[in-house]
Amino acid sequence: MQKLLSFVILFSVYCNAQNPYPEDYFRNPLDVTLVLSGTFGELRSNHFHSGLDIKTQRREGLKVYAAAEGYISRIKISHYGYGKALYITHPNGYTTVYAHLQKFSPTIEAYVKKLQYEKESFEIEVFPNSDELILTKGDVIAYSGNTGGSGGPHLHFEIRDNEERPINPMLFGLDIKDTTAPDIKNVYAYPINEDSHVNNSNERQKLRLIRLDNGDYTVENLKAFGKIGFGVEANDRQDLASNNNGVSNIQALFNGNMKFEIDFKRFSFDETRHLNRLIDYEHYKTKKKRIQKLFVEPNNPLSMYKNLDNDGYLTINDSIASVYKICVKDFKNNNSWITINIEGNKSQDIEQKDKFSSDFFIYANKTNELVDKTIEVHFPQNTFYDDFFIDFRVQNDTLTLHDDTVPVKNNFSISYDISNYGPEDSDKLFIARLVGYRKQYTIYSPTYRKDNILTTSTKTLGTYALVSDNIAPTIKPINVSEGKWISNYRYLKIQIDDKESGISNYRATINGKWILMEYDYKTKLLQYDFNDKVSTETKNNFKLIVTDNVGNSTTFETMFYRK
Incomplete structure (x- = not known):
């Protein structure tokens, strides 16, 4: 009992750090009770969610208030993304962001429309001077909406520091009712190299979760050997909302010692795409489920990791028993535990992972060029995280460029030589990504022409083709x-x-x-x-x-x- 108490006290030191952010400076940007459809740091497609998505009672037109005094430092209106968005810079150095707005307050609306008419453009981005649009705390600045990439009426609200890094607004005292512990969906074990194995397999293993009477979890005992890691699929839910949201913190301990921690309190936009290195990207693209890996692979620059021991990897020795524990927490420190008992067992009969091989090999730290007939693919250095064999095939004007199960860090280019097309036909060509079970749907990939070369820049592997568009809007x-x-x-x-x-x-x-x-x-x-x-x-x-x-x-x- 004394040992358990010491462990809990030690763990609480890890869990509770002093909050360095002012907790009474910013007010609720709406008049309604804060209920979230999206939490900070939540895992989204190719990015971490950079703010809070506040529900607006399924309607538009709620008054949006300046969270503190300051001045409007940026206004951006776009068809996609944040739609209509306002940025307020405050005297304490922070900036608040309000997105997917229906419309602005009359003064700001007049300011923006004047510029839109001058530029003859609906889409606009402007950076007003500090003395143009001054605000006091609680001023009505806009009305909530559903503009841009919003999937339903809500207010997207952010707080950024003076380096433009988004920070969880709940650290500033915005209170969300939440007494519900995170929900553990699945847990997985990963053999890391050819010599390691879990339950006699060299492939990722889904472990059978067993829920305990106290709400925590364990799994069926597993046998393992060598270098392994774990991954967890988990969500959180607030008291007043039924939707699944992201968790706030995940920690892992091995035989009582901290091995891994990831804390979703702050990140930078430069690193947000590296979410694809945190999750099991191949599993997400094939199963639409995000497993968060509790180990840090090479070329992973995410700043949210803490308290790493051997990058979270475990070394399991033969005939040695050990215990691995995972703690998943929400912002209110409600937590769910998983206990995994590991039996060290070196097996001679291992089911090996299937490996893809081809004539084309990609070196992640080098520039790579792939050419076939009239198609050329250029991968700059550091386009990928890992070296791998790539599936590269060309049939007529259709390019098979692996499949979208390998995460891509940076843009690469695909070029088509269209010299064999006549002038009338070539003018209507564009490069498209083919999607759907039978690749029957086309998605326009921004296409640029220089002489007889069409080029697109993309961050997605998959199937591409030349497509002709002769149909007017x-x-x-x-x-x-x-x-x-x-x-x-x-x-x-x-x-x-x-x-x-x-x-x-x-x-x-x-x-x-x-x-x-x-x-x-x-x-x-x-x-x-x-x-x-x-x-x-x-x-x-x-x-x-x-x-x-x-x-x-x-x-x-x-x-x-x-x-």
Whole structure:
């Protein structure tokens, strides 16, 4: 009993560090109770979540408040990503970020629209001076929305330090009701090299979890030998939300000694893509489940690791019994434990891992070039984390470039020589990634042409092909038509789409004057606010030109009346 008490006291030293952040400086950016749909550091596609996703009761238009005094230092509006976003710099050196906004407060909205009309662009990024848009704590700055890459109405809220590193806003005193321990979904054991094995196999092993009466877990005893590691799949859930969120901290101990810790309190945007080195990327791409590896592989620069012993790897000796423990915590220090009893057992009959081999080998620390017929692939140095055999095949204009189960650190390029195409055909070509079970769907990969060479830059392995787009975008008027009176409408609405290469740009005018049409790519809707008062005429000529990514364009014109 005394031994157990000493262990708990020692472990609490690891778990509880003094909070260096001011806990009463920032207020809740909304008036509603804080309920989260996304937590800080949560594992997302190719990145860690950099803030809190605060639920807005499934609706838009909630008032968004300045979390503290300061000035608006950046405004960015984009079709994708954060949509409409505001950045406030505060006297204490921190910056708060408010994203997916529906609209800004009247003063900020007027400031932004003036610039949009000057630049004739809906998408805009501006950095106001410190004396232009000054705020006091609690000022209404915007209204919550669903713009950009948002999957539903919510407010994305961040706090960044003076080096632009996002920090968990809960460290600043924003309180979320959470008395529920994290949920352990699965745990895995990894033989690391050819000489190591788990349960007579050299492949990753899923261990059978056993839930104990106290809510913690154990697994069926396992036999292992050599250098091994573990991985865990876990989620957290707050009291007032039913959705699964990310955990805050994971620690592992081997025979009572700390081996590994990862703490999701702060990171930098430069490192966020290296999430793909933390997780078992191949498992995620094939099973859509994220296993967090509790060991640090080579070329992993993540800064969230702490208290590492031998990078979290274990050495299991023959005939020696040992105990491995995993503690998964949420921000409120609710925790779930996994105890794994390991029997050291060197086996002579090992099931070896299947290994892929090809004629093409990639050296991670070197530049690599792959060429076949009219296609060339260029991998700069340090594109990948590891050396590996790559599946490289060309059939006509289709390139098989392995599959998307190998994580990519940096951009690489794919180039096609299209000299054998005539001028009319070549003008409509683009490079696409083929997806779907039968590779039947195309995704436009940004394509650039120089003479007869088409090139795309990407961070995704997979199947690529040359695709021709001869179909112009479609334009569907929603509430306007030839000769129609639309005096009772505040908004002019048009739906646009392009099934092939996708929409590149659009331009709309009324009586020859450019108008601001906001674009929501999720609904494919363009919308003009008549309150902008570009035209006060009764008779109005509306013209819209939409262009896709290979230059096909469609023009829509109509005359409408309005008083």
